[in-house]
Amino acid sequence: MALLLALGLLALGGCTGWTGGGKGPSAEPLYAARPDGVYLAGKPLPLYGLNWFGLETCDRAPQGLWEGRSVTEILAQVRGYGFNALRLPVSPAVLRDEGNVASWAQIGDPAYPQSPLAGLRYVLEKAQGLGFYVLLDFHTFRCDLVREQLPGKPFDPARGYTKADWLADLERMARLSLEFPNVFGVDLANEPHALTWAEWKALAQEGAQAVLRVNPRILVAVEGVGNASDSGGYPAFWGENLTEARDDLGLGDRLLYLPHVYGPSVSSQPYFSDPTFPENMPAIWDTHFGHLSTRGLPWGIGEFGGWYTGQDRVWQDRFVEYLRGKGVRVWFYWALNPNSGDTGGILQDDWKTPVQEKLDLLRRLMAGPSGLAFDFLPAEGEVVNPERGFASDSYYPDEPSLDAEAKLAEARSQGFEVRLIRRTYYLHAFAGQDTLPSSFLQTLAQDLANAQAAGVKLILRFAYRPDENRANGPSYCDPPKERILSHLAQIGPVLRQHLGVIAYLEAGLIGPWGEWHSASPEAALMDPLPGYQEGSQPPCGRQNYDRKLPNPKTLEVVQALLQEVPGRKVAVRYPMAKAKLLELEAGGPVGTYPAATYFTPLTPAEAHGNTLKARLGAHNDCFLSSENDYGTYYYDPGPQQDLEREYWSQDTLYTVMGGETCTPGPYVPPGEDPAGYVYRQFQRFRFSSLNLHYHPDFIRWLRETPFGSGSLLDALKRDLGYRLYLRRAEVSSNQLRALETLTLRLYLENQGFGGLYNPKGVELVFMREGDGLVVGRVLDTRFYGPVPGGEAVYTYTVQAPPEPGVYALWLRIYDPDLPEDSRYNLRLASRLEYRDGRNHLALYVQVR
Incomplete structure (x- = not known):
């Protein structure tokens, strides 16, 4: 106690303190x-x-x-x-x-x-x-x-x-x-x-x-x-x-x-x-x-x-x-x-x-x-988590098998902590046969197993055409619809066996690189845009970017792909394509541009359901390349292009957006600050992932462009995908009887560009001091968290442990498909202790 000189005071008080870390002092102050x-x-x-x-x-x-x-x-x-x-x-x-x-x-x-x-x-x-x-x-x-x-x-x-x-x-x-x-x-x-x-x-x-x-x-x-x-x-x-x-x-x-x-x-x-x-x-x-x-x-x-x-x-x-x-x-x-x-x-x-x-x-x-409550400060920098962030890239058959560990090491050497790999399978060698070789199916299964061994998830794309058909070059053709359906039926069981390591799929399958343009006229998996005159073409066509309008065959292929991967989202290349698929599903006309009503974004009530609308996401493989992102949107500026941009901006609140850049630097409208404009576009379209390899000059530009207290690349590392900040945790009581009901309230904000596009499980873990006894109570099995830029309060009622003791409270947000693998658990973007896949809520209860 602080006491007055010359007066009788307390005998208690004093001072001396120390702090340490590890087995000896470090040069850096703790x-x-x-x-x-x-x-x-x-x-x-x-x-x-x-x-x-x-x-x-x-x-x-x-x-x-x-x-x-x-x-x-x-x-x-x-x-x-x-x-x-x-x-x-x-x-x-x-x-x-x-x-x-x-x-x-x-x-x-x-x-x-x-x-x-x-x-x-x-x-x-x-x-x-x-x-x-x-x-x-x-x-x-x-x-x-x-x-x-x-x-x-x-x-x-x-x-x-x-x-x-x-x-x-x-x-x-x-x-x-x-x-x-x-x-x-x-x-x-x-x-x-x-x-x-x-x-x-x-x-x-x-x-x-x-x-x-x-x-x-x-x-x-x-x-x-x-x-x-x-x-x-x-x-x-x-x-x-x-x-x-x-x-x-x-x-x-x-x-x-x-x-x-x-x-x-x-x-x-x-x-x-x-x-x-x-x-x-x-x-x-x-x-x-x-x-x-x-x-x-x-x-x-x-x-x-x-x-x-x-x-x-x-x-x-x-x-x-x-x-x-x-x-x-x-x-x-x-x-x-x-x-x-x-x-x-x-x-x-x-x-x-x-x-x-x-x-x-x-x-x-x-x-x-x-x-009964604890307020957390937000974490700084990137919080590495599954299903978000910069993604590595891998291609079959150029890489006959996926060495996921090597991909992670390569990315780390470039300054990226990667939890996603986009694996594209070019199946042109099998485009002429109805049955896929068993060796390929074994390769696919092993790739998925390798991904899980490395603790990463995959963005999958299957395609038949590894390049455009150029003059004096090789000619690649889209297979007929029936053959694609046969291949999907063979691939499906392998994918379902390893569904937990699949983040999402890109629709692929049609056109060069599976990007849904220049479809082969023979297979007719897509129609030309209205008013496009194709003229005479060599077998399988050339660069016919306007042959990109989904038709009933496209819808059938997409529905088959969705059926093979229950619960996973499939990203399509153009907002127009999703709108047209929805129109076709509703019995709308063939060969016309989709009506404006089909550019209506998902509502909260529709989100994360098992409908075509809820399961189709987005990918943009020429992001920020031009006024229309090289045909991603309606070609000419105006109301239709504005409609499509706004559609994707709002629809991706509840789906997924990924992709890559395709130009050495960004297209920036006159008068805009380049760094601020680029950041806002990633934010607007709610990107969850981005290819770290392409375009290399664009990635270099991001690294070299100042933004905030670091670089624009640093900002994207931090903000791509979800970023769940636990602002506050509350409990109704910290003195409980055995098996008494406790109310837990979590105040969460999503500070990232994107949201959770796959459901998570949430578990409150009681960990007893002394012997480490763990009692888990599942709170939710289909948790999606707040939408990007949103906040929400989650209230759960849970039963206290049956045995007496002092228990620390931890929150485990896990992958329901891989519940025992803590590498796929989510780390909150709060300044808290994260250990063994659990977030410490800094709250304790005593059970008597």
């Missing part, structure tokens, strides 16, 4: 202190903390275990209230493993070690498992020194403890910090009230160096002194006075100022009886420590608290508003313990019942208002 708070690995880390005392006393154990509650039970309870940080006061006896642990420690926690140092490690381990960040507080150099006996400085040779002893103990804390990455800092000395600022500054610099020599990745916390009054005549509590602090002590982002401050229940200061109280307080706080904000120096609060009654309630209410106004995101309330004589605690005397009014007060300082 934690950093900045003017707006603490950062972990470059990301903001709000710290909503409690002081839990006991380890610094001669009991050498955290208090409260005598009430029959374990360390895990106590921590899980307050973690459930929204606290994510602890300040643990310690003494040299614990650090040096000297003396005995109080016998009551094993009353509530039979596993609590009888060694003081092992006990500290035990608490740190349990805190880490429950998601707590820890600040170790060097509270006092002798456990028997309390209240007025506290020396007010970190060492006292007259009492047998020297500066060298203090520095050695700081090093012990720093070495211990290397074991526990959740320990973020060392509080160098608790309330050095007997020192001037100049004296304390010099010692703090020396103590900080002792810590950082051992572990340079953590923070050092420096409290204020406790002079009787500052230059304005306002008395300061012990640890509060940072009036003279003007710089970072030469520590840069390793320094975090952590003053202590209290209200009337600790000491009756003259300003508490001022007629303007509590509105006189902000100026005093600014004088003592708030001025650090104007100097760009990071600070939080190491201790504050009090009884929540009378004047102390008024003081705490005003102080919380002050901290809110300052944007303070690092604070530690005194105390968790109810037996703090001047302040009380968060828990009542039974060490179980919360002081609800205090919780309500502190929730005003939390981003998530309670342990």
